[in-house]
Amino acid sequence: MRYVRFRDPAGATRRGTLESGHVHFANESYSLDSDEIDVLPPCEPSKIVCIGRNYADHADEMGSDVPDRPLLFLKPPNALAGHGDTVTVPAGKERIDHEAELAVVIGEQCRHVPEADAMDVVEGFTCMNDISNRDDQRQEQNWIRGKAFDGAAPLGPVLATPDEVPADASVQTRVNGELRQDGHREQLIFPIPELIAEITTYMTLEPGDVIATGTPDGVGALNDGDEVEIEVEGVGVLEHTVRVP
Amino acid sequence: MRYVRFRDPAGATRRGTLESGHVHFANESYSLDSDEIDVLPPCEPSKIVCIGRNYADHADEMGSDVPDRPLLFLKPPNALAGHGDTVTVPAGKERIDHEAELAVVIGEQCRHVPEADAMDVVEGFTCMNDISNRDDQRQEQNWIRGKAFDGAAPLGPVLATPDEVPADASVQTRVNGELRQDGHREQLIFPIPELIAEITTYMTLEPGDVIATGTPDGVGALNDGDEVEIEVEGVGVLEHTVRVP
Numbered sequence: 001m002r003y004v005r006f007r008d009p010a011g012a013t014r015r016g017t018l019e020s021g022h023v024h025f026a027n028e029s030y031s032l033d034s035d036e037i038d039v040l041p042p043c044e045p046s047k048i049v050c051i052g053r054n055y056a057d058h059a060d061e062m063g064s065d066v067p068d069r070p071l072l073f074l075k076p077p078n079a080l081a082g083h084g085d086t087v088t089v090p091a092g093k094e095r096i097d098h099e100a101e102l103a104v105v106i107g108e109q110c111r112h113v114p115e116a117d118a119m120d121v122v123e124g125f126t127c128m129n130d131i132s133n134r135d136d137q138r139q140e141q142n143w144i145r146g147k148a149f150d151g152a153a154p155l156g157p158v159l160a161t162p163d164e165v166p167a168d169a170s171v172q173t174r175v176n177g178e179l180r181q182d183g184h185r186e187q188l189i190f191p192i193p194e195l196i197a198e199i200t201t202y203m204t205l206e207p208g209d210v211i212a213t214g215t216p217d218g219v220g221a222l223n224d225g226d227e228v229e230i231e232v233e234g235v236g237v238l239e240h241t242v243r244v245p
Numbered sequence: 246m247r248y249v250r251f252r253d254p255a256g257a258t259r260r261g262t263l264e265s266g267h268v269h270f271a272n273e274s275y276s277l278d279s280d281e282i283d284v285l286p287p288c289e290p291s292k293i294v295c296i297g298r299n300y301a302d303h304a305d306e307m308g309s310d311v312p313d314r315p316l317l318f319l320k321p322p323n324a325l326a327g328h329g330d331t332v333t334v335p336a337g338k339e340r341i342d343h344e345a346e347l348a349v350v351i352g353e354q355c356r357h358v359p360e361a362d363a364m365d366v367v368e369g370f371t372c373m374n375d376i377s378n379r380d381d382q383r384q385e386q387n388w389i390r391g392k393a394f395d396g397a398a399p400l401g402p403v404l405a406t407p408d409e410v411p412a413d414a415s416v417q418t419r420v421n422g423e424l425r426q427d428g429h430r431e432q433l434i435f436p437i438p439e440l441i442a443e444i445t446t447y448m449t450l451e452p453g454d455v456i457a458t459g460t461p462d463g464v465g466a467l468n469d470g471d472e473v474e475i476e477v478e479g480v481g482v483l484e485h486t487v488r489v490p
Contacts, residue, residue: 047321072389074319076292078449090447111395141297142387144317149447150356202335202394204323
């Protein structure tokens with residue numbers, strides 16, 4: 001199943017099922033691209049736990065080693081943006097990058113989850129752009145100005161249940177129609193169950209919390225007016241525009 | 246004014262005023278120490294933005310330089326704990342430390358706040374213990390295992406309006422009755438208006454969000470069964486117990 005959260009023409013927040021490009025809720029149906037509805041991020045995370053350098057080729061392009069355990073960082077709720085939104089990035093920076101990611105949406109409150117049971121707490125998968133302000137990221141101990149700014153986490157629009165997403169699903173970025181990143185889920189250094197086990201050793205995950213599993217190689221600069229598409233195979237395509245103030 | 250959030254005997258969440266050790270709401274009054282009520286953290290932050298090395302003597306004791314702009318990191322909502330709670334710290338660590346902090350509670354949604362207007366967005370001040378797992382903090386790029394674990398942010402119990410808190414308010418930790426930290430608000434390298442201006446350059450703060458302003462020198466180890474008191478002059482005393490599993 002594929003789900004889309006949206007505000008309907010009456011302003012009510014709904015979660016409908018997506019079939020053939022249409023969102024269905026109760027007796028109503030809307031085109032996903034319709035102006036009648038506002039497509040929202042597919043969940044309301046209390047936190048987004050992100051993984052750095054989880055693809056070897058990306059660690060290499062950043063001049064970094066592969067970590068010996070998952071490199072964790074956080075994006076708070078202010079970082080969220082939705083499908084079709086215009087993301088205004090921090091002003092006056094030399095380099096703001098796209099990072100396409102397969103994002104995991106948690107379905108139940110959980111802690112100390114063994115790897116073997118980890119997929120039981122997953123509601124589904126979605127698309128995320130881990131937008132990164134390299135100017136500040138390179139200078140900070142913790143990547144806050146670099147990664148936690150408003151709009152740094154466009155998310156959605158589709159939440160797909162795990163059965164919809166192949167084990168080797170592709171994770172892609174296109175900018176103005178040009179393919180920039182093209183990785184595969186099976187390249188993850190730390191696979192999803194290992195991430196869930198490690199994170200929940202330290203913290204409780206809540207329903208709607210998100211784990212962003214890292215980006216493949218091919219990260220690159222975003223410029224004013226760029227139209228970004230993040231596609232995860234089996235999930236769908238997240239689109240947003242970039243504004244450099 | 247001083248406020249305390251609590252669950253009343255009927256289970257309803259209330260915010261009462263604190264006077265002479267009693268919490269008042271509508272026609273009811275309870276002793277702050279009464280078993281009839283559950284004292285809650287004074288707000289419900291979507292994020293806690295923390296400041297590292299914001300007292301020169303603490304940067305020195307950690308063998309670190311004073312940063313040239315605020316060192317930011319995040320604690321998510323799972324880190325919250327309340328007055329009177331028992332905090333279970335991560336298992337198997339050599340060194341878990343207390344860090345007494347003056348915490349700022351934000352009163353309104355805001356972004357791009359100039360320093361001159363920053364106190365207008367402050368609802369009040371409270372006490373926080375920035376509990377720190379040094380084993381992991383020393384090894385991590387971002388302080389997630391080190392600082393964002395469940396219970397890593399005991400907060401409260403009192404929210405005091407800014408007029409209640411002196412410009413040179415003391416910030417203290419006592420462990421089992423022994424004074425361990427004793428700093429003063431005026432020692433902050435980056436004062437509160439500068440912190441608010443810098444943080445809101447990058448991100449929106451929401452009502453109830455917290456800025457933890459950093460810890461003075463004297464940080465030290467916590468052990469199983471320790472009784473911790475964090476006191477900010479003009480605010481009150483936050484008490485919690487430590488459990489090492």
